[in-house]
Amino acid sequence: MRSGRRRSTVAALGVVAAVAAALLPTAPAGAREGGAAAPQVLPALREWQAGSGEFRFGAGSRIVLDDADARTTADARRLAGELREVTGRTPQVVTDRPSRPGDILLSQDAGRKADLKDEGYRLESGARLTVTGATSTGVYHGTRTVLQLLRADGTVPGGSATDVPEYRERGVGVCACYIHISLDWFERLMRDMASQKLNQLWIEAKVRSDVDPESAFWGYYTKDEVRQLVRTAERYHIELVPEINSPGHMDTYLEGHPELQLKDKDGTPSPPRLDITRPEAFAYYTSLVDEALDVWDTRSWHMGADEYMIGTAYPDFPQIQAYATEKFGAGATPDDAFVDFVNQVDDHVRADGRTLRVWNDGLLGRNHLVALDQDIAVEHWLGGGGVQKPSSLIAEGREVMNSSYSLYLVRGGYTMQTAKLYDSGWSPLSFEDETLATRPAHLTGAKITMWPDSAAAETENEVEAKAFMPLRFIAQATWGGPRPAPAYEEFEKLARSIGHAPGWADTDRAPLGSGTYQLVGAGRGGKMLAPAGQAAGDTVGFVAGRRAAWEAAVTADGYYTLRSAETGLCLDVERGKRYLGAPIEVGAELTQETCAADKRTQRWQLSADGGALTVVNAISQLQVTARAEDGVAVQTAPDGTRPTRVRALPAPLTNSAHLTTSGSSRP
Structure with missing residues (x-):
């Protein structure tokens, strides 16, 4: 995850770097050797x-x-x-x-x-x-x-x-951190990636842990789900690069481990920061790594290592300086302790035959007593602030990937300016604070990265839609060769004419037509979903002997809003713990709230399930379930509780007009 303050300082840098980039060779549309017309495909034939x-x-x-x-x-x-x-x-x-x-x-x-x-x-x-x-x-x-x-x-x-591709790493990054992104979404992403010959997918995600069950609050993926992602990637010839971030951004793991949280000079704990001065902290992190790699089974591991300290935060934690001095001598700095921790993780994963990757922002250009292990690959996203430039990292003989901020898609924040990048001739040689004159052998490629900083600002379907052109842009830039069109407008026209990969649209996103329905629990004696009262904030639940109608409307991004015909209020998730704005607490009660067209927590995914429907919140990706003791509707994790499946019946209720999830129910 990237901090908002950091983003504001680097937002302009990507555009500057893009404009400064050396232009890729450009051929007239469809022309190649001898002026002969080449078939128009993406990425273009070399x-x-x-x-x-x-x-x-x-x-x-x-x-x-x-x-x-x-x-x-x-x-x-x-x-x-x-x-x-x-x-x-x-x-x-x-x-x-x-x-x-x-x-x-x-x-x-x-x-x-x-x-x-x-x-x-x-x-x-x-x-x-x-x-x-x-x-x-x-x-x-x-x-x-x-x-x-x-x-x-x-x-x-x-x-x-x-x-033949120019760069061997042609990537996409998805931070499923703090939130859960559906497996259907990942399958569609990988199918589209493969159509563009993109070959690497970085995923920061939590594996539901048996080693540390306390960390298993929602946002996780079960081990079976991870194995499914692995099989999908193999089918599409995509290399997965998993990450558990450390030693920063660990609050989703350290929430239940205050003893491992770094404490400042006043004794105040910092939940996102692992205390790298403690041996048990390293043991804890590597136990998570080993468990995750057992199911990811990838050849490389990403430990993040970004934003552990922002600005001059080290003085607030004097124990790190003391630890560095004790371990490395009087000339040591807290940066030496940080690099040493990264090297220890590198030793750990290399012992298992794997390679390590990190982000670049913790790697400063000044001299250190402890050097970063040469075999560690660096993904360069941030320039300035004293961090090492790409050319410096490459000169050390290490592999570097261009993961520039200018290639970011942030929910509720910065979105890459694809047209400007294309028209400026951006290439993987263009970093945030440096443009390389020639392509060095250790420059492996580039990737776009999707972050959920304001997770409730956009649905995953909206992210999918805005990633369409960035995916095709990065595929063209990393496969290499002449650009397929002289200007972005023609490039986009070609991309839209080719469209998504075959099979991409297989997911049925709108099994129910817009209309007014009663939502009745499937099975004999089903209870009806109804608001408990008339006011905003009242709970919603499954009750017997009650008839309540809901106005279902299909949204532009492929979900539904459910508005009570009785109260005029919309089904929502307002209660419980939130991360990045996403309501991630399992067991949180559903309520009816004032309808707002732009409020994504009021969007619901209806999925066909054996003639009935399951209802899932578009942001939390948790399913609607009747609480056993009182029927109140709550959100639950799919691996823990079966959802309350519902049948949508036209309002007013009749004995004969059952609306199923096929045939006439379709819009």
């Missing part, structure tokens, strides 16, 4: 050599596999379904057979590693459409291009391309 004739996908077309491993075989079967959505035809997938005109040939050739690398592919279009990769990932990226090529009329002009 090069295109025109040929004769064309490829035509037809009724007899097949997907033919040549030396494919199990992963490419599975990808080919999924490709057949995606082609059905794109072209209306479902090709047969065959192996060990000669290809024929009209076939799509997927070839895996490890001997092409020298020129195609791990992720590149060779595309050849003529009587057949051939995709060759040295690895299954290279072949998969080629099939993403095939889907875009065939989207219009099922034809591809004759020609060939060798398409």
